[in-house]
Amino acid sequence: MVKVAVVQFPGSNCDLDALEILQKTVKVPTDLVWHKDLKEDQYDAYVLPGGFSYGDYLRAGAIAATSPSLETIREATVAGKPVLGICNGFQILVEAGILLGAVLRNAGLRFVCKWTRLRVESTRTPFTNLAKKGQTLRIPIAHNEGRYYLDNDQLAELERNKQIVLRYVNETNIPTKDSNPNGSLDNIAGICNKEGNVMGLMPHPERASLPILSLNNQPDGRLIFDSMIRSFENTVEGENR
């Protein structure tokens, strides 16, 4: 039976939200694992939740990125397991060098908490395989450091390898300056690694996974978690073939 780990760091504060959605809504066996206790790669997938690990000191995610648990997660990424970094989890994956780039302070110098429109740019990840390319998802953001940045040559590499997964867009599904809440390069909201099994995103899908918490009762965030379940089914099918 598959089992997912939500990895908890000192200062994580969206860990229980992710755990609740995975256990009770998506109904996948999930453990909340303190980062120091994650010594072996014994789970089928990992979720790094949002929050303010280590108080965001030095840089958001920079200190958590040096936790030995990240070595375990690095092993899991090499083994091709799904790894999802949400908000601070995305910052940690970037600071650990598992994902490319940097996540800098919002261009507007303010904490931004709002609903965003996200266009799915790639369906090849285990977190977007149930989406249609170009589909719009309504998922909220809540962050002070969400401005994705990397050099132009690295951006070209990201494009070439189809690593851009989500972009902030407007009502007509176009990435514009006005629809970019934090000044992210190229309106990037989420990316994956070259292989596609690791995804980081600033928006919080766990906050849009129950109808009562979602815009127009549409729990678009569930697609991210349901896709992960689908990827497990594909793996099992593949192994049985």
Added chain:
Amino acid sequence: MSPASFTVEVVVENKSLARDPEGETIHHNLILKGGYSQVTNVRAGKLLRMNVEASSPGEAEQLVRKLCDDLRIYNPAAHVCQVRVVS
């Protein structure tokens, strides 16, 4: 030579191509508004001041440079990092 204590400063700031909205805001909304038009640019960054035991200023600088790289005190994707021995 017996070890001595050196003060080493590390300055981390965004690369020139990565916008620095904090520096821009300080420049436009404080310095230029305050009448200091001779100031043409401001970059905000982070300063870490460390006391380091080493046998020479060069060794202290080298050690701090190494730790900045090893421990990712800066993110090379977005930042530049200067190390200087100040005393």
